[in-house]
Amino acid sequence: MIKFYFIRVFYKITSIAIFCLIAKISFSQNRPFAQSLIDTLSSKAFYGRGYVNNGDKKAAEFLAHQYSKIGLKSFKKTGFLYEFKFPVVVFDKKCKVKIDNHKLIAGKDFIVNPGCKSINKRLKLTQIKTLNDYPSKNRRALFYDTSFRQDKNHINQSNKYKLKITLQKKLTWSVAKGYDDVAGIEILNTSFPEKHKKIRVKIKSRIKQHSASNVIGYIEGHEVKDTFIAITAHYDHLGMMGNVIFPGANDNASGTSMMLDLAVYFAKNPPKYSIVFMAFAGEEAGLIGSKHYTDNPLEKLPLSKIKFLINLDLMGSGEKGMAVVNATIFPDYFNKIQSINKDKNYLSGFKVRGKAANSDHYWFTERGVKCFFFYLMGSYSHYHDINDTAENLKLGEYYDKSFLLIKDFILSI
Ligand SMILES: [Zn+2]
Structure with missing residues (x-):
């Protein structure tokens, strides 16, 4: 009797365990x-x-x-x-950025602004810290850090430059439905070379x-x-x-x-x-x-x-x-x-x-x-x-x- 009782209990416990296992596999996450x-x-x-x-x-x-x-x-x-x-x-073609002789890696060192127009130019780099820094000639690429970007009036002087560059701590990309006024890219702070005279940028986009x-x-x-x-x-x-x-x-x-x-x-x-x-x-x-x-x-x-x-x-x-x-x-x-x-x-x-x-x-x-x-x-x-x-x-x-x-x-x- 005892032997059979144990077999029955053992059978019951095993079947419950198997049921739980199946339930877990097929009835849950x-x-x-x-x-x-x-x-x-x-x-x-x-x-x-x-x-x-x-x-x-x-x-x-x-x-x-x-x-x-x-x-x-x-x-x-x-x-x-x-x-x-x-x-x-849409950016179908490879995006290329070079500062002097230093090639930047797309996605890792730089991203293009989601609403960036096509641009294929070699431009002089100018750092912008105050409103007075805007150049009179427009064949320039302006760069600034994120603290500067907070004043929109500075950046809206879009007729005075060809490319804007924001230096960022982290690159975070996005999607745009239309073009920005000026072509723009973001470069990782640590990827921006210490010596920098000219930038070569080739970006092809279309809507x-x-x-x-x-x-x-x-x-x-x-x-x-x-x-x-x-x-x-x-x-x-x-x-x-x-x-x-x-x-x-x-x-x-x-x-x-x-x-x-x-x-x-x-x-x-x-x-x-x-x-x-x-x-x-x-x-x-x-x-x-x-x-x-x-x-x-x-x-x-x-x-x-x-x-x-x-x-x-x-x-x-x-x-x-x-x-x-x-x-x-x-x-x-x-x-x-x-x-x-x-x-x-x-x-x-x-x-x-x-x-x-x-x-x-x-x-x-x-x-x-x-x-x-x-x-x-x-x-x-x-x-x-x-x-x-x-x-x-x-x-x-x-x-x-x-x-x-x-x-x-x-x-x-
Ligand atoms: Zn999401």
């Missing part, structure tokens, strides 16, 4: 899956998911393929992509009417089908500056990957309300994809049917907690996520923020949709630069914890 998506999306094959070599288009197609693999439903017969157009400044797509799919709720919880993340990044790729692993391959991982979870665990997954394009060019959606919502997904929206951007760290944009606007929802976090002890804490136009949630907030924008905080410092790579961004325990926190929060809405 999947960090290796998210990491592999980050690795893929920030690889060279996607060209920084921007405006050179159809990088963002390739990423959109990859995401649509993931959506169908996961089993998301589409609002239309022809797939998950929703196209729109906008102008953008392109770019066509991009939002990628939208959903899981039907098992109780309330026509009311949606929206999970959003922008998948675009800065693309390329000539031959230099900005991979955008944290910004925002990380948020896109967590969104897909949540989609996998909810596909296996059908939620009460329908959940729509929206991967936006054109965020870095000025929140364009999300603006396009709020201006042209789908008939089957009007803004009034979105019960709550969660935007994920910069989800690769987390050791210093999570920022919640709109926390002060929707205190009831913020209390919910706070009490979940307290009960389960997921993250160290929250940064409580008000309204901010810093990611795709913004246009939804403006149109009266309840929403939060979550971003994780930590020591990861590569922002809008060439080092925001998959090699530098390895997901850890905070990925699991923030995934579980967000999943629990979604279930509490």
Whole structure:
């Protein structure tokens, strides 16, 4: 009898353990899956998911393929992509800068201003400290440090020079929809040679009417089908500056990957309300994809049917907690996520923020949709630069914890 009793207990414990293991593998977060998506999306094959070599288009197609693999439903017969157009400044060709005989390395030593016109010149360098320093002849390249840039009146004397150079502590690139008045570049402080007489600069840019797509799919709720919880993340990044790729692993391959991982979870665990997954394009060019959606919502997904929206951007760290944009606007929802976090002890804490136009949630907030924008905080410092790579961004325990926190929060809405 005793022997059999032990066998029964042993059998029970083993089967519970196996069940828990399977449940953990198939019914919860999947960090290796998210990491592999980050690795893929920030690889060279996607060209920084921007405006050179159809990088963002390739990423959109990859995401649509993931959506169908996961089993998301589409609002239309022809797939998950929703196209729109906008102008953008593109740098297709290699950007070259040389100071005297010293070649600067693109992306590492210098970046071009996102709205930089084409320029192919050799110019004398002049440092600007006061308004009196402006030269009378305009065949000059002016350089100044960031403390000087604070006075716009100085810089607006654009007819007096051909190129402006800002010396920076860190290079942070961006995207522009049109040209600046004067061609401009930024050079890293430590890369600017001590002796400097002349600069040779060759930059070719053009304004392109770019066509991009939002990628939208959903899981039907098992109780309330026509009311949606929206999970959003922008998948675009800065693309390329000539031959230099900005991979955008944290910004925002990380948020896109967590969104897909949540989609996998909810596909296996059908939620009460329908959940729509929206991967936006054109965020870095000025929140364009999300603006396009709020201006042209789908008939089957009007803004009034979105019960709550969660935007994920910069989800690769987390050791210093999570920022919640709109926390002060929707205190009831913020209390919910706070009490979940307290009960389960997921993250160290929250940064409580008000309204901010810093990611795709913004246009939804403006149109009266309840929403939060979550971003994780930590020591990861590569922002809008060439080092925001998959090699530098390895997901850890905070990925699991923030995934579980967000999943629990979604279930509490
Ligand atoms: Zn971003």
